Amino acid sequence: MRIVTTLLLAALLSASCGPRTARTQESAAAASARQSASAERYTYVVRNVYPHLTTSYTQGLQFADGELWEGTGEYGRSVLQRLDLATGRADVKVRLPRTEFGEGITLLGDRIYQLTWTSNTVHVYDRRSFEKVADFRYTGEGWGLTTDGTKLYMSDGTSTIRVVDPATFRRERDIPVTYEGQAVELLNELEWIDGRIWANVYTTDQIAVIDPATGVVEGVVDLTGLLPDADRTPRTDVLNGIAYDEATGRIFVTGKRWNKLFEIEIVKQ
Numbered sequence: 001m002r003i004v005t006t007l008l009l010a011a012l013l014s015a016s017c018g019p020r021t022a023r024t025q026e027s028a029a030a031a032s033a034r035q036s037a038s039a040e041r042y043t044y045v046v047r048n049v050y051p052h053l054t055t056s057y058t059q060g061l062q063f064a065d066g067e068l069w070e071g072t073g074e075y076g077r078s079v080l081q082r083l084d085l086a087t088g089r090a091d092v093k094v095r096l097p098r099t100e101f102g103e104g105i106t107l108l109g110d111r112i113y114q115l116t117w118t119s120n121t122v123h124v125y126d127r128r129s130f131e132k133v134a135d136f137r138y139t140g141e142g143w144g145l146t147t148d149g150t151k152l153y154m155s156d157g158t159s160t161i162r163v164v165d166p167a168t169f170r171r172e173r174d175i176p177v178t179y180e181g182q183a184v185e186l187l188n189e190l191e192w193i194d195g196r197i198w199a200n201v202y203t204t205d206q207i208a209v210i211d212p213a214t215g216v217v218e219g220v221v222d223l224t225g226l227l228p229d230a231d232r233t234p235r236t237d238v239l240n241g242i243a244y245d246e247a248t249g250r251i252f253v254t255g256k257r258w259n260k261l262f263e264i265e266i267v268k269q
């Protein structure tokens with residue numbers, strides 16, 4: 001895993017690494033074409049900081065109609081909960097069976113969807129009563145989930161994002177995600193923001209901004225240093241969780257067992 005992580009980081013960061021030996025012979029035209037195809041690179045400014053429960057192993061995060069929702073993982077601790085942004089307090093709405101490890105969530109219409117990691121099952125709840133509406137099965141693992149308001153978009157730990165029918169959970173199309181022609185593996189929590197899919201890349205501090213039509217990574221948001229060292233403990237885990245408040249344009253991010261949730265603004269590097 002360590003080697004994979006290193007390679008992944010190297011791949012994502014390569015756009016800013018300057019001339020490399022293999023490219024010293026390329027023509028000016030080729031270099032220009034490569035530059036224009038490169039992903040935009042972004043850093044961040046913290047706009048607000050909110051508390052976040054360190055008991056929450058964040059696997060899904062979404063802002064919907066003024067409310068912030070979170071799905072958490074770990075066996076015996078996986079829940080669907082509504083968060084109070086100001087206090088960080090959680091109102092648990094659903095507890096998953098102890099045999100299930102919760103993953104991504106998304107809200108669409110009057111339904112809430114919650115993936116499970118290896119149980120091949122998505123739970124669908126009524127948004128008001130939290131009663132189970134349906135269980136659908138899928139192949140492979142469940143990681144992240146988001147929606148454009150019509151379809152669902154699901155990650156499964158690979159470099160593929162599945163486009164899914166919300167009524168049946170049928171897989172309609174696959175989006176192969178690439179960065180400068182290379183597959184980007186370990187796509188994790190997702191968020192639909194202004195026609196693009198933002199994806200946490202597992203084990204990194206980076207978010208890939210993906211064109212859903214082509215799968216091409218158009219931008220990389222580098223959140224290195226977001227959670228200060230002073231806030232980290234041996235139990236603090238990776239960056240995961242992106243939520244977008246469409247009404248105000250606010251972007252929220254957090255991580256697994258992080259003690260803080262951040263509102264950020266991205267800035268071109």
Ligand SMILES: [Ca+2]
Nearest residue numbers: 061190191242
């Ligand atoms: Ca999300």
